[in-house]
Amino acid sequence: MNHPSPTILVVNAGSSSVKVSVYTVPEAAHGDGDVNPELSAHGQIEGIGVAPRLTVHMADGRPVADERFPLAQVADHDAAFRLIRLVLSIGLRDNPPVAIGHRVVHGGADFTEAVRIDDEVLAKLEALVPLAPLHQPHNLTAIRAVREAAPELLQVACFDTAFHAGHDVMAQLLGLPYRYFEQGIRRYGFHGLSYEYIARRLRQVAPDLAEGRVVVAHLGNGASLCALRDGRSIDSTMGLTALDGMPMGTRCGAVDPGAVLWLAQQGMRADEIQAMLYQESGLKGLSGVSSDMRVLQASAEPRARLAIDFYAYRAAQEVGKLAVTLGGLDALVFTAGIGANSPEVRARICAHLTGLFGIELDPGANDDNRQRITHDGSRIPVLVLPTDEEGIVALSTARLMREAMAQKAAA
Template sequence: MPGHVVLVVNAGSSSIKCSVYRVIEDARVAGGARAIHGAGGQIEGIGVAPRVVAHMADGRLIVDEKFPVAQVADHDAAFRLLRLVLAVGLRDTPPAAIGHRVVHGGAQYREAVLIDDQVIADLDALTPLAPLHQPHNLSAIRAVREAAPELPQVACFDTAFHASNGIMAQLFALPYRYYEEGVRRYGFHGLSYEYIAKHLHQVAPEIARGRLVVAHLGNGASLCAMHDGKSVETTMGLTALDGLPMGTRCGALDAGAVLWMMARGMDYHAIEKLLYQESGLKGLSGVSSDMRELLASDHEHARLAIDFYTYRIAQETGKLATVLGGLDGLVFTGGIGEHAAPIRAQVCERLAPLFGTRLDATANESGQDERVSTPDSRVPVFAMPTDEEGMIALHTARLLRATLAH
């Protein structure tokens, strides 16, 4: 099968996920290329309790093994091990390039880019805007440089999809010089939103061309308003703290609350830990950041956290529909958005008075169909899996082809 083999890397704070794709030309799909998943795996518990799990695309297990901490003490060692595991499992040609998910591209990087020393320096400077993600994204890039310096690397940005947003969607009401210095609303989860726009164009093109709100709901959560497949507005801002409440992040917060914390003697690191790691569903419930555990709990604060979560999703959907001038479709994606039927039901119940959203209870619960609304729902509702890694593979192969052409 012709095409380029691409290794996709998604590095978190204590885990690294890798996926192998073969990207082939296909004139039948948008963009003229298709990413075929070959194998995937992850190392979790890096430096604490390392465990490697990898599967072929058809579900066949390659490995499920625990390792001594000393053997997988850091991201460099983890990447080398995971790359070896996938290579053995595939018994195929080695990857022609490696694509990385990078959370923040700032104002400078509006599309995927080949990585060099300058790119790394620029992305490192953005670390204060994405302290939970950027250091680990860069750690994986540096680990690849050490392990396989000959391989081209591509950075694919969660912020890039929102680069089309107008200035009204980017501004804060601060002195304008701050906007010129890069203090603006960037938005995130762009790779997920880009995939949904592409996929919806294939399965429901008339809706894809319309006014759409997509809810990416996982441990991180945001909404994106799209028109004709392009981002118009989103709920996240300068950092991934803004907008909806998340697993452990607070979401939208009066800046005065931070000043109040400072006045009580909390320093930068204490406030950062509170807002990023101790808030959101975890902080409100006092039970867990995991929506599955909250839905199974009978604790009153678990119910409070769920109710606030769906309240804010519905509230922000209404705001985005106002920006769009109406609503032609609603899509749920991400781990919670795709799998948590009660969350979809509660959000749509809140939105029904304005948008006439009506779910088919059987379709919503079964997870068998992407369209989960009734035929008479005024706004069609979908629950769709996303594929950020597939988008990274496509961007990486495109840049590789362009490089080889020169």
């Protein structure tokens, strides 16, 4: 009798959404070496606490569910996760998941690779909430919900910071008294799951470039850039928290610390300043229109154009800074929601880089979101590669699931 391949879930809890993907682990993954889990279905609830909407699709795109809910029914992430898990369980009744992998934004200094979640791990992740207040609480909500509903289920935490763990001390330091560095106040970097996927993907599609000096621009509602050398992270634009670097959808990016001190001196409380920096700044704050790049591009408001121009200007500056870190630049890669889908934003960023790096964009290729969007004569090639953070989480979860099964068999 043939048994179905093991199933794992991948949970990606964002600030206003919960995404859950279903993967099957091929039989070959039970032996030595990694085998990529295969995506079966994907579901998400977006608009949590505002206008909740549940969608579920099979891997081939076939819709399974598309439903909107009253605000009171999906008022928080706990309710959202329970609902999406209920819907997915209908299709998993005959093959329930054996493990769940979670994207966790901040791993701090303790976690440099994916780990099995236990009470000690959960306590350490709780302590990191102040460093990632927009994401970490929601990541932990999903973990707790699973522990309550199925305490025996293997849960794995995969960290956005882990890919950057090997940075040289120069890329970790802040200009504060050294004792704070010893206490873990340092630059960590984020979006590591995305950068790990791009590093792997680049070896497949352009192995000659993958060995060189590459800057990857992960541009979405959260945005950062990463310097890669031979597929390893060398530096990132984000630091201690996910506020640093370039402006984002609602986050400020790098600001003069004196501005924060001034706000405090004017009487703003720490929680008010935090809310402004994380939720009311960036594209939203500059434009006064929206945090959504698509809305800004369609807007006739002058400040919408100002916000887009500043976004592109700062992104280009970060490319230059990371090129200095790398000692040159061999390729630029765009990824994530804006990076992989907005020809206008890519063109605006590259326009700032043409004189310094000799980038010659191919307008037709850029408009079509092709994999390579520069002319053959461009001194620096520019690529567009969609990312897959959930796929990296699934791979790490399958690896730890295999180890747990081996330990159980040996016991």
